[in-house]
Amino acid sequence: MTTRRQFVQSLPAVGAAFAVAGSWALDANPARAQAPLPLKEHFHPKGKAPSRFTLDVLHQSKATLPFADERDFEEQKRGFIAPMKELKIMADAGHVAWDMQRFQFLDEQEEFDSIHPSLLRQSVLNNNYGLYEVIPGVYQVRGFDLSDISFVRGKTGWIVIDPLVSAETARAAWNLFQEHVGEGLPVSAVIYSHSHADHWGGVRGILDDAAVKARKIPIIAPRNFMVHTISENVYAGNAMNRRLFYQYGLLLPASPHGYVGQGLGQAVSSGAVGLMAPNRLIEQEIEEIDVDGVRMIFQDTPNTEAPTEMNTYIPDLKALWMAENVIASLHNIYTLRGAPVRDPLNWSKYISQALHRFGVEAEVMFASHHWPRWGNARIQEVLRGQRDLYANMNNQVLHLANQGVTINEIHNVYETPKSLLAKWDCRGYHGSPEHNSRGVIQRFLGFWDGNPTTLIPLSPSDSAPLYVEMMGGAEKILLRGRALHDEGKYLHAQEILNKLVQAEPQNQVAKDLLADVFEQIGYQQENPGLRNSFLAAAYELRTGIPEGETADSSSPDVIRAMSTELFLNFLGIRMDSRKAEGMRFAINLITPDNGEKFLIELENATLTNIQGFLAETPDLTLTINRVDLEQTMMGAKTLEAQLADGTAKAEGDAGVLKQLASTMVDFDPRFEIMPGTKLKETKIGHADPYEAVPRTTIAA
Numbered sequence: 188m189t190t191r192r193q194f195v196q197s198l199p200a201v202g203a204a205f206a207v208a209g210s211w212a213l214d215a216n217p218a219r220a221q222a223p224l225p226l227k228e229h230f231h232p233k234g235k236a237p238s239r240f241t242l243d244v245l246h247q248s249k250a251t252l253p254f255a256d257e258r259d260f261e262e263q264k265r266g267f268i269a270p271m272k273e274l275k276i277m278a279d280a281g282h283v284a285w286d287m288q289r290f291q292f293l294d295e296q297e298e299f300d301s302i303h304p305s306l307l308r309q310s311v312l313n314n315n316y317g318l319y320e321v322i323p324g325v326y327q328v329r330g331f332d333l334s335d336i337s338f339v340r341g342k343t344g345w346i347v348i349d350p351l352v353s354a355e356t357a358r359a360a361w362n363l364f365q366e367h368v369g370e371g372l373p374v375s376a377v378i379y380s381h382s383h384a385d386h387w388g389g390v391r392g393i394l395d396d397a398a399v400k401a402r403k404i405p406i407i408a409p410r411n412f413m414v415h416t417i418s419e420n421v422y423a424g425n426a427m428n429r430r431l432f433y434q435y436g437l438l439l440p441a442s443p444h445g446y447v448g449q450g451l452g453q454a455v456s457s458g459a460v461g462l463m464a465p466n467r468l469i470e471q472e473i474e475e476i477d478v479d480g481v482r483m484i485f486q487d488t489p490n491t492e493a494p495t496e497m498n499t500y501i502p503d504l505k506a507l508w509m510a511e512n513v514i515a516s517l518h519n520i521y522t523l524r525g526a527p528v529r530d531p532l533n534w535s536k537y538i539s540q541a542l543h544r545f546g547v548e549a550e551v552m553f554a555s556h557h558w559p560r561w562g563n564a565r566i567q568e569v570l571r572g573q574r575d576l577y578a579n580m581n582n583q584v585l586h587l588a589n590q591g592v593t594i595n596e597i598h599n600v601y602e603t604p605k606s607l608l609a610k611w612d613c614r615g616y617h618g619s620p621e622h623n624s625r626g627v628i629q630r631f632l633g634f635w636d637g638n639p640t641t642l643i644p645l646s647p648s649d650s651a652p653l654y655v656e657m658m659g660g661a662e663k664i665l666l667r668g669r670a671l672h673d674e675g676k677y678l679h680a681q682e683i684l685n686k687l688v689q690a691e692p693q694n695q696v697a698k699d700l701l702a703d704v705f706e707q708i709g710y711q712q713e714n715p716g717l718r719n720s721f722l723a724a725a726y727e728l729r730t731g732i733p734e735g736e737t738a739d740s741s742s743p744d745v746i747r748a749m750s751t752e753l754f755l756n757f758l759g760i761r762m763d764s765r766k767a768e769g770m771r772f773a774i775n776l777i778t779p780d781n782g783e784k785f786l787i788e789l790e791n792a793t794l795t796n797i798q799g800f801l802a803e804t805p806d807l808t809l810t811i812n813r814v815d816l817e818q819t820m821m822g823a824k825t826l827e828a829q830l831a832d833g834t835a836k837a838e839g840d841a842g843v844l845k846q847l848a849s850t851m852v853d854f855d856p857r858f859e860i861m862p863g864t865k866l867k868e869t870k871i872g873h874a875d876p877y878e879a880v881p882r883t884t885i886a887a
Contacts, residue, residue, distance in 0.1 A: 469497055507566065580601070724860070
């Protein structure tokens with residue numbers, strides 16, 4: 188088990204006092220004349236209070252919400268056994284892996300003028316923190332991570348379902364469970380419901396390789412689990428992790444003006460991520476097996492919330508596990524961090540199958556996020572609503588697309604049916620109707636809206652100067668942008684201010700004004716991903732991208748679990764083709780301990796590989812056991828060192844390895860998203876500048 192890189196360092200002391208209201212008197216610049224001063228209670232020295240327009244939006248939204256339905260609060264409390272007394276869980280490396288103390292402010296008052304009332308309600312519900320009984324023999328520990336960990340009593344021990352993100356949080360959950368319920372019985376089986384890291388990353392907190400081997404503990408997962416776990420986390424992992432700064436608000440301190448939760452749970456833990464490969468795959472669409480004396484029926488549901496996922500029914504307990512296919516929220520069809528767009532109609536159909544196959548008799552339904560539902564009528568109500576939610580989004584968005592509504596318009600046209608919005612679990616606490624509707628069109632029609640103007644457009648940095656020139660220059664844009672801001676027309680303001688920032692990345696006045704606009708848009712969002720994205724962009728525009736360490740796209744433990752083919756595929760992504768022009772060679776790679784062989788070819792500035800073939804006249808034949816190759820894959824030992832000590836053997840021109848290495852690029856985990864933020868070194872103080880840590884692997 189290998190610990191991830193830790194916290195991004197360095198955000199120094201917030202200045203002492205700021206006026207709550209007033210106007211700037213810094214200079215005679217007319218664009219700044221009426222700008223409001225920062226708010227004293229804000230975590231950032233340039234942060235502002237909600238405007239009267241934002242307050243109106245939140246007030247109007249509150250009036251439309253179904254607050255009379257309080258069943259979620261009753262279900263969230265049901266079965267409570269014991270709290271977790273320690274609000275902080277320490278990582279093995281010495282830092283804090285999990286901190287619930289930072290979310291206690293959510294329970295201190297009923298309303299916050301900078302938080303959407305619906306999002307506040309969800310975040311308060313996610314403040315559960317302890318051990319719960321689902322039914323006798325089935326238990327959950329909730330609030331220790333983004334996801335929940337569940338325990339089912341087997342014949343010889345406990346079947347663990349989805350062991351969280353980090354070893355430290357999973358271990359703490361197991362210890363709390365053992366203290367009150369577990370009777371000292373061991374883990375007898377592990378089930379991974381799907382390929383996202385918040386459902387397997389903590390497995391080494393409850394198991395080790397020796398125990399799995401000695402007691403022949405089954406680790407059960409859906410088919411193609413490893414392929415999708417690796418490909419989804421690694422190939423575009425650096426870009427995904429950078430975008431997570433925005434979706435998950437990783438820079439934002441937990442506060443009324445910053446981070447207030449992630450909808451699925453409060454946050455993502457920052458301990459050690461590990462992966463133990465499954466040794467029992469569910470291969471059939473419906474497959475019943477005995478798991479430590481418990482009869483379980485697995486429903487394979489590929490291409491739903493994850494590329495590979497499965498629901499589980501325990502017929503003797505009438506307990507239905509819906510993995511992450513049904514939670515207390517609309518989920519992502521398009522996820523802001525970036526991932527293949529999901530198939531909402533397929534998703535809906537699998538929910539319908541679960542409803543009619545298991546839901547007609549189930550008496551309890553639980554999942555990997557949020558809280559269970561009890562009673563058959565309640566279960567059927569939730570399943571039917573969730574089924575219709577995804578089907579409606581698919582069907583109605585395509586209905587509108589077939590009438591000419593484009594990807595750049597659909598989020599302003601599509602509306603979730605009022606009957607679904609009246610159900611709390613169908614509201615957008617993870618996915619939003621706005622970005623999901625665009626995702627549906629992207630899935631079927633792609634990025635192009637049909638207008639040739641948008642087919643091969645200029646890059647924003649190239650087109651923006653023309654817009655700025657035609658609008659009369661920076662001062663006029665700032666004046667108009669400030670006016671639009673003061674009128675509450677924030678979406679209009681961002682249109683023109685973004686052009687100015689793209690054209691003049693070092694114009695801090697423009698960046699500050701755009702940050703003010705983003706902040707107000709963020710406050711107004713019900714969806715935490717949208718809120719976090721706008722507030723995170725505002726943070727970086729004001730402060731710049733912070734210095735310090737960030738995470739790689741996957742931990743060494745995950746890299747070790749990659750197949751050789753997946754690793755070679757990733758080398759093709761890391762290679763800069765511009766550096767490979769004119770190079771041409773063939774390498775035979777042989778790994779004797781597992782009997783694999785690969786032909787690796789560099790030609791036409793492209794690196795390819797094919798398994799099961801060897802070149803007759805290669806430039807190089809490299810022979811190394813797969814177990815030793817893993818040391819190079821993880822960065823623990825260079826290939827050069829392995830050749831030097833005889834662990835690896837080379838026949839032919841070993842110089843081609845240096846040629847190949849010369850084309851490789853280490854991706855920058857802090858690449859610039861908003862213009863003019865990369866090199867800034869302004870710092871603000873915060874006791875724990877990263878309220879969450881960039882994922883080494885990608886969560887939901």
